[in-house]
Amino acid sequence: MEFKPFGWRHFEANVPEDWGLTKEGGSKGQGFFQLEDRYNVRMEVAWQYAPFEKAPDPYETFNNYVKDLGKKMKKLKLPEPTLVKKEEYEVYGHEGMHGLFKAGVWVNSTYIWYCEIMEKMFTLTLLHKVDEEFNDIERQIVESIKCHYKPGEKALWTMYKMGVRIPADFYLVSARFTTGLSYILWRNKEEQQVLLSVFYAPFSSRILRDFGSVDKLLNKFVKKDILGKYAKFGKIKSEEKKLNGLRGHEFSSSIMTFSFDRIMLKGYLFVNEKDRLLGALIVFPKKKYGEKAQKTIKNVLNQLLSHT
Template identity: 25%
Template sequence: MDFGWQGVSLRVPADWSLGKVDGNYKSGYARLDDSEIVRAEVEWREAPPGSARRLPIPDLVDRYLEKLNKKAAKTGTEFSVQRRSKFLKDKRWLEGSDYETFTWEADFRAYNLARACGTCGRIILVRVLEPKHDSDPALAEEVFRSLNDHGTDGRIFWCIYGMSFWTPEELTLSTHGLKSGNIQLTFEMKGHICKVQRLSMAQVLLKETSLKEWYPSFFKKELRDFDYTLREESVKDHNGLRMEGGPRSRWRQLLRPLPFVNPRPRQYADSYIWHCEESNKICVVDHLYRKKGERGHLSLALTDAYACHQKKTEADSRGHDELATGQERTAEVGEER
């Protein structure tokens, strides 16, 4: 299963899913859990500015372990560290980057990789945790090897609970909601807001209604400031809709009891909505923009780069079937920020 967030991505076993995520592009943290324990953690930090490309990774590890030692002492946990431990069989992929591998043992064994990316300079600390009695460095190595810490061709990869898409790197994540059954990520750049959303249990939502009837009633609040058109259109070979909207005329807005001091921004909307039967999801991509001439093709680009279901022809389709059943798990993930 893939995990991708703020340009950091990892491939992990199918039963590891996102438990916590925090921070932003500059620095952040994510945790992946299986049904019992924390299995992986990843921390990232932007490269320091200026020409200081040679980064003191060992110093960073010193500081990190110091903190960990203090924590362990407080709780009386037995704690041992091995610096520069040699659990990786193949280190060729790390060539050209400053890095250190180390392990520590407390209640479980933790395999760590601290690295400054040779390409973008981003500093990453990845940790894979394993029960002491059942510890396999090969699994940690596999996870480490899948690590990618920067965008590709100006695009950032996102993947959570099997929902995966790419965004242009000019867009910055502003808020996210990772409730089970309703995942939404909102991105912004000057004058533009994009929202990518996925609703589970489409079959239930559309039980006695059509997508075209369901959409305006479900998104009534979001649509109230728009004069819009809605038409049926095939989206990614699925039954879908295209919504195009502009600001409602001022006089009509005046009829509503809105606080005048802070009127809602007048904006335009360009959205794709589709029902992916294969994954039983409803997907929505919105692009809101302030100036009439600035629509461009952002919503189409986001829709094109959104993988709503796994193609059956893929060689590893078995793994993805497992993944599909894992998607409905309840997410105890960070609230909207």
């Protein structure tokens, strides 16, 4: 079986090639996401913020999980889960617990641990049928988990079959996945005026035909759909630009703030040989973040170009 690196909301692991993100949600205090194959949910990661001085005990959290799982299954009128294995387990250097449950034809393998660096209590749930060969898959996933980052490290974010690594001090504020235009938008934790986004469409010829032009796409989709709630710009201007030999555009806009520091928008979009439209943009205060912004957007752009 082929595996791929997957990352979302500062959590990474190698997962089977055909698993994809289908549901996610959260805030600064808690969150979750699910991965599915063609048939079922296969993996769920959930976390709850817990300050280090009030760090919960994984053993106690696991026992509460067992009780809650039983109540949940009973409420849904599903087979009652049987705990067939319970053990201490280390995940990415953190002490935790592992439990194996059986309920009807399904096996639920759950890992619970506290990451003192991110100050989060994690719960990883892996699901498979009793007659499936799953041990190697589970081992590959668990042994590749990454739940925290060292200073200066970049976090992996996966959109469809693409992955981009961005500085770990960016967090998710908005995302949309459709069969048309999809995007992810992040905000910098320290510099709240700094926004970073990547966007994607599988059939660029159809998308550009629907909008009528690149400028119309930028001033509707980018300006309104991606940035509308977070940064107000005037007209976005663009010019044609070759990117690694591919047809593309560079676009920009700016606004003046009360602090007399101009807020800049800079971005690129291009169409690759598979008719995919790919783009990246960054919003930043020119004086405070200008040099760093240039490095960040170029790095992200180069990663997108590598997917051609």
